[in-house]
Amino acid sequence: MNMIDKTFDVHERALAFRSQRMEILAQNIANADTPHFKARDLDFRQLLKGAQDNNVQLTNAGHTNMTPEDTGSALKYRVPYNTSFDGNTVELPVEQSKYGQYAADYQTTLSILENRIGGIRKALRGE
Numbered sequence: 001m002n003m004i005d006k007t008f009d010v011h012e013r014a015l016a017f018r019s020q021r022m023e024i025l026a027q028n029i030a031n032a033d034t035p036h037f038k039a040r041d042l043d044f045r046q047l048l049k050g051a052q053d054n055n056v057q058l059t060n061a062g063h064t065n066m067t068p069e070d071t072g073s074a075l076k077y078r079v080p081y082n083t084s085f086d087g088n089t090v091e092l093p094v095e096q097s098k099y100g101q102y103a104a105d106y107q108t109t110l111s112i113l114e115n116r117i118g119g120i121r122k123a124l125r126g127e
Helices: 004-028 044-053 067-075 093-127
Strands: 040-042 057-058 075-077
Touching: 004 040, 004 093
Parallel strands: none
Antiparallel strands: 040 075
């Protein structure tokens, strides 16, 4: 693995996971008025457990080499705070709040990548 792969690999996977999670939340929000739709989300604890059970190699202390395709068993239905008459478990304020939180996390990861790229660019220029 070369230096560039080491520098960006963890953040690339983090962006992929966060993007997938935001996509799931967007589906929940889009189906807020669909009768019998069940809200879903990724269970991070299940992701970690799956990584440990499958003896996923650690690339660094606490970092795994999992990909978003490995998240199938971590996709869970969310238990609603309040029940609805039509069987829909999407609670719009909860979903919007979580989406905003995960969007901020996604933006933070992009900022970290931007800083790393800027540092590499400065090093290449000799600044």
